[in-house]
Amino acid sequence: MEPDFLNAFPKVVEVNQLLQEEDIVPGEKRKYINPSSRTDPKLEALQTFLMDWINTTLKHEHIVVKSLEQDLYDGLVLHHLLEKLGSLTLGVEKIALTEKKQQLKLAVILKTVSQCLQLEESELKWSVNAIFKRDLLSTLHLLVAIAEHFQPELAIPPNVDVGVINIECTSTGLKTENTVEYITKNRESAENSSKADIFDELLKRAPEKLDAVKQVLLKFVNKHVGKLGLNVNDLDSQFADGVILLLLIGQLQGFFLNLGDFFLNPSSASEKVHNVNLAVDLLMDGGLLDTPINPEDVVNHDMNATLLVLYCLFSKYKTKGT
Structure with missing residues (x-):
């Protein structure tokens, strides 16, 4: 009887699946791509486009990205990417072996991104914690922002949006809300196909x-x-x-x-x-x-x-x- 019971409450199941390996503290807010949106062809195409873009850009560094979530969290690829695109010299080691050093390295990289893009903290759609925890939504926002800034002529797939589950831990329990969030710019259909x-x-x-x-x-x-x-x-x-x-x-x-x-x-x-x-x-x-x-x-x-x-x-x- 348990599967039938769970299927009657799909939102509860989705939230539990998202949080099953994490703790969320009172007052904290998080958001995740709705599992049902992960198979959207638009999202698949955007991820493929970004991976091909990174691999082409870093071809001479012999870097091959196969997963945006798994291959960018420690800052190594982002380090190479920023140096290549912006001719920047970052004051951190290329390879960080411990989690603490990886997070410190990532913090320096993301601060550099914010400075290059001239973004205030309130404008950021990513964070060190989110990227390090392999959050796909934050990683996509970060990569799209980097690509648009350093290579504005790049033909990034437009109109990519995803369903998002917003979760807030309140004194009375978890509060959830479903919304839609655009990852790439929404262009009028008359201007593109x-x-x-x-x-x-x-x-x-x-x-x-x-x-x-x-x-x-x-x-x-x-x-x-x-x-x-x-x-x-x-x-x-x-x-x-x-x-x-x-x-x-x-x-x-x-x-x-x-x-x-x-x-x-x-x-x-x-x-x-x-x-x-x-x-x-x-x-x-x-x-x-x-x-x-x-x-x-x-x-x-x-x-x-x-x-x-x-x-x-x-x-x-x-x-x-x-």
Whole structure:
């Protein structure tokens, strides 16, 4: 009975999971990325982008970052990065072996960052304690700030936001609040093709993460088309004729498509293109799709185009029905 009981209180479970290895003292406030946001393709793409940027920048130092949380906490990579980008000389040892020395080193590095960026303490979205404890949210904010300052021309994936759980320890217990926090700048869709860029970066830079992205989208799709008695197990092929895509859009946006407007059993390529074109038009008209897509790409099983269409729906309706 315990799993059913816990599932009835998902927020409590999430908070307990976040704090199970840490102590929080009265009056203290902390925030964490909501576990449900960690599989967001936008966040995956940003992490991949930043790791590639660091590895390219520090290529001659033979430094390879594979995890932002695990590889940056001790200050070594940040030390090399600041010296390379800002031609700075930091008065600390390159390698600190003890935790105390690592924290002292990190404090010097972050103070230097604040001075370079001319930020007051109240403006900081990171801290020595958060970075050292491998807090992903703080690490992302720090890296994005460094990149924007030293390489403003860098094409950092825009519009990356995450769900955040804010936790405060009060005299009556833990107080939690769910909010949304932007990590990168929110640009108007007319100025960029952010969703397309995100998937281009993901497919190009992190093909090993593609299966994880597909599973998130597959779960989302089946959650809604399952109500129609349908089941999708292959994103690459089952959307090629546009039928399930149109039915999914209807389910999410709450309308019924006239059977005379599309081909329920398309028998030719032109009929499939007609269906997908109708779906693209619906997404464009609804403001969900900010980049034109060639319907023939979806019909021809172009993975990038198919994932982009599905992600447009996911980003808008991922919380629908929860």
